[in-house]
Amino acid sequence: MKRVLLLTTALLLVLSLSAGAAPKYKIGICFDVGGRGDQSFNDSAYNGLVLLAKQFKGFIKDDPSKVSFGQEIELKYLEPKSGGQDRELILRAMAEDGYNLIIGVGFLYSDSLAKVAGDFPDIHFGIIDGWIPDLNESSNVTCLGFAEHEGSFLMGAVSGLLAKKGTKVGFLGGMDIPLIHKFQGGFIAGAMYVNKDLRAPGMILGQYAGKDPTAFNDPKTGESIAVNFFKQGASIVYHASGGTGAGLFKAAKDLGKLAIGVDSDQGLIYATSKSAEEKKMSEFILTSMLKRVDNAVLLTGEELIETGKNLGGYKTFSLANDGVGYALNDYNKKKLQPIKAKLDNLKKQIVAGKITVPDDDAKVADWAKTAF
Amino acid sequence: MFFPTLLDFLFRGLEMSAPIAFCALGAVFCEKSGVVNIALEGFLSVTAFTVVWGSIAFQSVWMGLAFAVASGVLMSLMHAVATVTFRVNQIVSGVALNTLAVGVGRFLSQKVFEQETQSAANSYMFPTVLHINSFTFVLIPVVAACWFVLYKTVFGLRLRTVGENPEAADTLGISVNSLRYVGVIMSGVMCGLAAMVLYPSKWVNGMTGGRGYIALAALIFGRWHPVYAVLAALLFGYADTFRIMFESKIPIPSQFVQMLPYVLAIVVLVAVRGKSRAPAADGIPYEKGE
Numbered sequence: 025m026k027r028v029l030l031l032t033t034a035l036l037l038v039l040s041l042s043a044g045a046a047p048k049y050k051i052g053i054c055f056d057v058g059g060r061g062d063q064s065f066n067d068s069a070y071n072g073l074v075l076l077a078k079q080f081k082g083f084i085k086d087d088p089s090k091v092s093f094g095q096e097i098e099l100k101y102l103e104p105k106s107g108g109q110d111r112e113l114i115l116r117a118m119a120e121d122g123y124n125l126i127i128g129v130g131f132l133y134s135d136s137l138a139k140v141a142g143d144f145p146d147i148h149f150g151i152i153d154g155w156i157p158d159l160n161e162s163s164n165v166t167c168l169g170f171a172e173h174e175g176s177f178l179m180g181a182v183s184g185l186l187a188k189k190g191t192k193v194g195f196l197g198g199m200d201i202p203l204i205h206k207f208q209g210g211f212i213a214g215a216m217y218v219n220k221d222l223r224a225p226g227m228i229l230g231q232y233a234g235k236d237p238t239a240f241n242d243p244k245t246g247e248s249i250a251v252n253f254f255k256q257g258a259s260i261v262y263h264a265s266g267g268t269g270a271g272l273f274k275a276a277k278d279l280g281k282l283a284i285g286v287d288s289d290q291g292l293i294y295a296t297s298k299s300a301e302e303k304k305m306s307e308f309i310l311t312s313m314l315k316r317v318d319n320a321v322l323l324t325g326e327e328l329i330e331t332g333k334n335l336g337g338y339k340t341f342s343l344a345n346d347g348v349g350y351a352l353n354d355y356n357k358k359k360l361q362p363i364k365a366k367l368d369n370l371k372k373q374i375v376a377g378k379i380t381v382p383d384d385d386a387k388v389a390d391w392a393k394t395a396f
Numbered sequence: 397m398f399f400p401t402l403l404d405f406l407f408r409g410l411e412m413s414a415p416i417a418f419c420a421l422g423a424v425f426c427e428k429s430g431v432v433n434i435a436l437e438g439f440l441s442v443t444a445f446t447v448v449w450g451s452i453a454f455q456s457v458w459m460g461l462a463f464a465v466a467s468g469v470l471m472s473l474m475h476a477v478a479t480v481t482f483r484v485n486q487i488v489s490g491v492a493l494n495t496l497a498v499g500v501g502r503f504l505s506q507k508v509f510e511q512e513t514q515s516a517a518n519s520y521m522f523p524t525v526l527h528i529n530s531f532t533f534v535l536i537p538v539v540a541a542c543w544f545v546l547y548k549t550v551f552g553l554r555l556r557t558v559g560e561n562p563e564a565a566d567t568l569g570i571s572v573n574s575l576r577y578v579g580v581i582m583s584g585v586m587c588g589l590a591a592m593v594l595y596p597s598k599w600v601n602g603m604t605g606g607r608g609y610i611a612l613a614a615l616i617f618g619r620w621h622p623v624y625a626v627l628a629a630l631l632f633g634y635a636d637t638f639r640i641m642f643e644s645k646i647p648i649p650s651q652f653v654q655m656l657p658y659v660l661a662i663v664v665l666v667a668v669r670g671k672s673r674a675p676a677a678d679g680i681p682y683e684k685g686e
Contacts, residue, residue, distance in 0.1 A: 231640055235651065238605035244415070244595040245605075248408055249640050251527055255404060267514060267600035274517070274597045278524060299452075299516035301597075 047098040051076065051325050052123040054115055055101060056130035057108040064288045065317055066103075069129045069152065072321025073099045079322070080329055097329065112136035119144040125328050127152065127168075127321060141165045148334040150324050152317055163336030168320045170341045172203070173210030173383040174374055175313040175348030176264070179284050180214020181370050182311055182350065183260040184222055185363045186282070187215075191259035193222060194229035196249055196272055198265030199239040204232070207264035207286070207313075208385040216392060217379070218366070223392070229253050229261075230385065233268045246271025254279045260310065262286075276308040285312030289351040310359060312351040319346050344375045404527070405634075405641055411528035413633020414535050415440070415594040419611030420618065420625040421542050422586025426472075427620055428546065429579025430559035430572075431479055432679040434490035435471070437608025438497030439584055443468045443591035445501045448599045449508055451520040460520060460596065465588035471497070472584025480576045483681035502601060515599035522592070531592045535626070538589065542622040555579055559675035562682040572682045617661040620674060631657045 053073060055066040073084055074091050081094025084101070091099075100123070102114040111133055118126050119140055127150035128137045134154040141149045141156075141164055149165045156165055183193040195211050197204040208230055215222045222228055231249045233239040246268035253261050254275060261276070262284040263269040269285065273294070276283040285291055294306035320341050328334050341347020350367060352360060360367070373379045382391040419436045426433040443464040450463025471493060478489040502512050509515045522531040546552040557565040558575045566572050587608075595603060610632050618625030635657040643650040 230644060232643075233640075234605070235654070238602060241600050241602035242605045243598060243600050243603055244412070245636075245640060247595060247597075248412060248637065252404070252408065252641050255527065267603070270514065270517070270598045270600055271595060274595075297516065301517040301519040304519070305517060 047082070048096055049125070049325075049329055050098040050100070050121075050123040051125045051127075051328065052100045052102065052118040052121075053127045053129060053321060054111065054118065054133065055103045056132060057104060060101075060103070065129055065152075068288060068315075068317035069127070069321050070101060071318035072325070073101060075318060075322045076325040079326070097325075108132060112140060115140040115149075116143075119147050123147065125150065125325060125334060127324065128154065129317065131155065137165065148328065148336070150320075150334070152320060159337045161335050161337050166324065166334060166336050167338045168324065168341065169338065170315050170320075170347055171343065171381075171383075172264075172313070172315065172348060173206045173213075173381045174343045175315070175350070176207045176210030176262070177214035177217070177374065177379075177381045178343075178350045178367055178370060179262045179311070179313045180211040180216070181218045181367060182214075182284065182360070182363065183211075183262060184215040184217070184219030185366060186310065186359075187219065187222070187259050189221065190257075192227050192229055192253075192257045194231075194250075194253035194258040194261040196246060196253070196261055196263040196265055196269070197230070197232040198234075198263075198268050199237055200232040200235050202384070204264050205385050206383045207262075209382045209388055211262050212385055212388045213382050213391060213395070214370075216388070217396060218370075229256060229258055233265055240266035240268060242268045243271035243274070247275050250275035250283075251279065254281045260284065262313070264313075273305045273309060277305045281308065282310045283308055284310050285351070287315045288312065289314060289353060291351060291356050292353040295353070295355040306355060309356070311356055314349045314351050316341065316347050316349065342375075343371050401641075405637060407526045407528045407532075408641065409630070409634040409637035410535075411532045411593060412637045413630045414532045415590040416607050416611050416614060416633055417535055417626045417629035418538070418586045418590035418593070419583075419608055420614040420629045421538065421622055422583030422590075423611055423615040424542065424546070424618075424620060424622045424625050425555070425579045425582035425586070427579075427615065427678050428559045428675055429555050429576045430562060430675055430677040430680065430682065431476070431576055431580050432486040432490070433472075433475060433580065433583050434487060434609075434612060435475055435493035435497070436583065436587060436611050437604055437606065438490075438494035439468050439471045439587035440590055440594065440608045441497045441602075441604045442471055442500050443588045444594050444596075444603055445504055445515065445599045447588075447591045447596050448515045448518045449504065451518045451596065452516060453508075455520055457520045457522055457596075460518070461588070461592060464591045465585050468584035468586070468588035468591075469581055470584070471587075472581045475583075476577045476580040479681065480573050480580065483683065486679055486681070501599070505599065505601070513601040517598045518596060521596050529593050529596070531589075534589065534592075539622060539626050546622060556675070558682075559677055562677050563685065566682075566684060572684075576682070613658075613661060616674075617664065619668070628661070631660070 077093050082097035083092035084099045104111050125148045129152045131154045137151050138156045152168050195208050233245045250272040260282045263272045264286045272283050290312045291309035294302040382388050446467040447460040447464035451460030478484040479486045506512045554570050558572050562572045614628035615625050617628035639650050639653050
């Protein structure tokens with residue numbers, strides 16, 4: 025009896041859901057641990073949904089902020105439990121719910137997404153920052169990567185243009201892995217490109233917080249490295265170190281130097297924070313290297329809606345498609361105003377292929393021989 | 397240029413070592429009384445949160461200190477109740493507390509700061525002196541006090557006896573359990589002090605980065621002696637500081653520099669074998685005889 029009742033309710037639910045005009049496409053994202061409100065990755069991915077809703081008259085289902093611009097496409101997000109152990113489960117739930125495109129946010133989805141994608145060949149999957157080998161155009165998975173070195177090049181340029189004469193610039197990395205060396209390579213190249221003084225050896229400092237994942241959450245070490253940089257004569261330090269960067273912001277505030285954030289607009293986040301101390305710190309955050317997860321979501325959704333399908337394989341979001349960039353907000357616009365034209369010009373040159381940016385600090389020396 | 401850099405290195409190294417050293421001192425008390433405590437890492441990750449919480453909530457660094465010490469005591473009490481009163485396996489209790497601590501930090505952060513992985517920034521801190529947190533210097537008198545208490549007072553003698561030969565202590569009318577409680581609670585207090593130096597500006601999930609475990613290594617390397625344990629902690633701290641300050645300037649691979657103190661620890665432990673031993677009753681729950 026109970027089972028019959030359950031089945032009927034389920035059936036009724038399904039019927040009531042499909043009663044309205046069926047949306048043309050259904051696009052869903054599965055958040056990384058932390059979920060909405062993390063001021064970083066997930067919030068950026070959510071913004072991607074909002075942009076899609078705006079552009080294609082869609083709505084976000086079960087959304088507390090009730091984003092709705094029409095009924096043309098249905099958007100939805102799910103969040104794993106705090107340990108992230110149910111990643112595969114929520115991917116599967118969305119797939120069974122008939123979503124046409126499902127995007128997993130964060131490289132931790134790599135394994136579960138590959139598995140679920142194998143079981144649902146008619147649904148397309150995307151994975152932000154993840155890596156699944158042996159994909160091609162006809163695969164139903166797209167790896168959405170970012171050209172972090174191009175964005176970091178602009179951060180290097182900001183530092184090079186704004187560093188006082190005779191001062192150094194620095195790069196604080198999190199864990200010593202190839203991905204972070206990509207940031208470092210771009211940063212060094214950018215700084216050297218715009219500032220001749222910084223081409224001398226020893227003018228661009230670089231240091232990693234550690235060799236294991238705790239290096240992304242170690243503000244104590246971050247602070248020590250940053251203070252050391254500043255004492256050695258650095259005036260601007262860029263970080264690509266996750267939570268470790270909090271130590272950089274504190275050091276910059278304490279010593280009256282400048283810092284550059286990463287991934288999201290950290291200056292804006294600090295400036296609009298409830299905490300007075302963070303507001304104070306924001307004055308020392310020059311800008312941030314933006315990793316536009318929202319644009320990756322928007323462009324992937326756009327591809328589906330406009331062409332009816334997604335191409336599989338590997339896609340890189342770079343300066344050319346606004347996948348990476350620099351943060352310009354009400355709080356830092358005065359500081360960046362004098363160099364904005366130069367930055368946009370550099371960006372244009374990179375997009376046009378006139379400047380190629382090295383994607384590892386080890387490649388900078390060779391690159392410098394021909395670059396200027 | 398050489399001299400100021402050296403001074404910088406000395407102070408920065410002291411600050412980087414202090415959290416490990418405080419934890420190691422706590423471990424000395426705990427293990428001298430006969431209770432193994434592998435939950436230092438967990439204690440530290442909780443106190444690292446509460447110091448920020450207390451400071452911001454009451455706008456006073458002293459309240460931060462009080463919160464940190466109180467939460468350290470609370471965590472250590474759980475360990476004491478489990479291992480001393482209920483004679484639970486001390487390793488098992490330690491593992492459980494470490495696991496619990498991860499959740500406690502995130503849960504409290506979500507409740508207090510409405511974000512799970514980092515707190516708001518805190519401006520109520522001890523002043524910065526010579527570019528390091530001035531609380532670092534508290535380490536020096538604390539080490540001296542710990543040595544004095546353990547080796548020059550009746551209480552210290554009793555505490556050590558309880559860890560070496562609880563039966564004998566019991567025969568003499570010393571309460572094994574209450575002394576062990578004190579030993580374990582001291583480790584909580586010390587983890588509270590450690591948190592004062594471990595970046596008290598903001599709590600970031602996972603910011604302890606294994607320092608509690610390094611403290612255990614320092615304890616063993618330091619042969620369960622407060623002064624030697626702190627020296628061992630300094631060795632680990634300075635090795636790390638050396639890496640972050642000079643990695644790019646020296647031709648030696650940084651991994652090599654990082655592994656040096658551990659290699660040294662193994663060499664020393666082998667060299668002084670026999671002399672380095674844990675308190676005899678360390679890790680063994682005491683059951684009062686009939």
